[in-house]
Amino acid sequence: MEQRFVKESRCYKTSRIFPTDVNNHNTLFGGKLMAYIDDIASIAASKHCRRSVVTASTDSVDFLFPIRPTDSVCLESFVTWTGKSSMEVFVKVMTEDLKTAERRVAATAFLTFVALDENRKPVTVPQVVPESAEEVRLHETAVHRAEIRSLRREQSKKFADVLTTTFPWE
Ligand SMILES: CC(C)(COP(=O)(O)OP(=O)(O)OC[C@H]1O[C@@H](n2cnc3c(N)ncnc32)[C@H](O)[C@@H]1OP(=O)(O)O)[C@@H](O)C(=O)NCCC(=O)NCCS
Numbered sequence: 262m263e264q265r266f267v268k269e270s271r272c273y274k275t276s277r278i279f280p281t282d283v284n285n286h287n288t289l290f291g292g293k294l295m296a297y298i299d300d301i302a303s304i305a306a307s308k309h310c311r312r313s314v315v316t317a318s319t320d321s322v323d324f325l326f327p328i329r330p331t332d333s334v335c336l337e338s339f340v341t342w343t344g345k346s347s348m349e350v351f352v353k354v355m356t357e358d359l360k361t362a363e364r365r366v367a368a369t370a371f372l373t374f375v376a377l378d379e380n381r382k383p384v385t386v387p388q389v390v391p392e393s394a395e396e397v398r399l400h401e402t403a404v405h406r407a408e409i410r411s412l413r414r415e416q417s418k419k420f421a422d423v424l425t426t427t428f429p430w431e
Pocket of ligand 1: 344
């Protein structure tokens, strides 16, 4: 089984907060941050497996602090755990006050990506090997998160089965 280190998928993205990025509270619009998160997480997944990838799920995005126009926002992302064709990707969102240099973790997220072959079928990915203490901690706790995700997926499928797809005007 091919193996890759966590560090081989690690990537960073740093941005300013422009007026077009904020909500009516003058803090970073949540949807904008979620797009940044999916974007960087997909790059980490692609770097790990060097295949086409799709987002299978996003567990949750926990917004811990508002992000202000006076902050820079830096996202760090890497693959924490691998199944057969799936990869768990962690995203850490850090802010830095550009005047005071104060840094905070403003949000975290776990996403799952699936690698696809040329026929768009799930394909086996290399196993990921953690090294640092943070990587090992995230790797060890991932199996539990994967079990919860699997249960939630079954529930989502059952829920979708009982929902209607008709529009009010039909
Ligand atoms: C994700 C997808 C490829 C899974 O395909 P599938 O035919 O259902 O495949 P399987 O049931 O065999 O699952 C393949 C892997 O994905 C994982 N998976 C599937 N759905 C998942 C979910 N909601 N959350 C976490 N993992 C999921 C499975 O656990 C399995 O992992 P493993 O190979 O490591 O054991 C398919 O559901 C899909 O294409 N979804 C839409 C993706 C998309 O459009 N994303 C947004 C744009 S990128």
